Amino acid sequence: MKGLALSLALLSSLAVAGPVLEFSASDPTWYTQNDTVMGGISSSRVRIEGGILKFTGQVRLENNGGFSGIRSNPGRFDLSGYSALRLRVKGDGKQYAFQLGTSTAGGVNYRAEFNTVAGQWTEVTIPLNTLRPTRFGRQLAGPALDRSKISFFGLMVGNGRAEGFALDVDWIRGE
Template identity: 70%
Template structure:
């Protein structure tokens, strides 16, 4: 069984610039987490295939909704050897947010937004120290992200607009 690059780095005790997720078999599975948890009606789908993650759907504003998101199943991702994450993405010109979570119980995630260029692959760098504590998309007081305690990755869109969206992710690397 092939271990993801991150698992190999963690098992060897060495974390260097490496591919964390390249959406191949053996990596965490992903699931949708939309505003339906609060009564909204937005929808999204996530599909992993051919080494690419595809996140698509529609954000709707009815019932105080307004976001769609996906998360990886919980695991252990010690990112303490990295100062930033780099993503290779192809989007639709909309803004998305990368989220990292250190708990599945308190609702707090650490996030920062990034832009996309419609129909073009681009690389986006997000410094880990730029991720801010949020709950339900709103900033909250809290300690800074502890990169050694990350248990899931997430992507979300919530631009206060009813809109269809599509984002592809080729890989996520630690730097």
């Protein structure tokens, strides 16, 4: 079985067990990134409880806001041996976006949306070739994702509605 080539020193909140990434509260390395970076007032929280990553908060539309997100701390991750990532999630029936980034400073993010079922654990498969390049939420024509140079993982919500949200992630598996 392939193992994800992750630098655990840089992303130490994830413990690798074969191809599965499980979350550990012993050294959290996830942080929030909300619309406050551009004047909005949405809020979110990320924590790890009982091995579950919990992303909760409130999206607000005032001041041209409208999104909340979380990211892993920057690192160097090689996903070139994988064609997809699978997430086990429990949501609130809302749509979320999964993101990978190859730069942490104003760079291009690659994202794909997925739906959740309120109150139910489901598995979501995200083929890496379906991730679309974006910058500041706007889709770009390119460049293609270089799977060998991933610098962060992220999740976000921004459905154009003012609303509370809650997403739990049990694990992320490379396929």
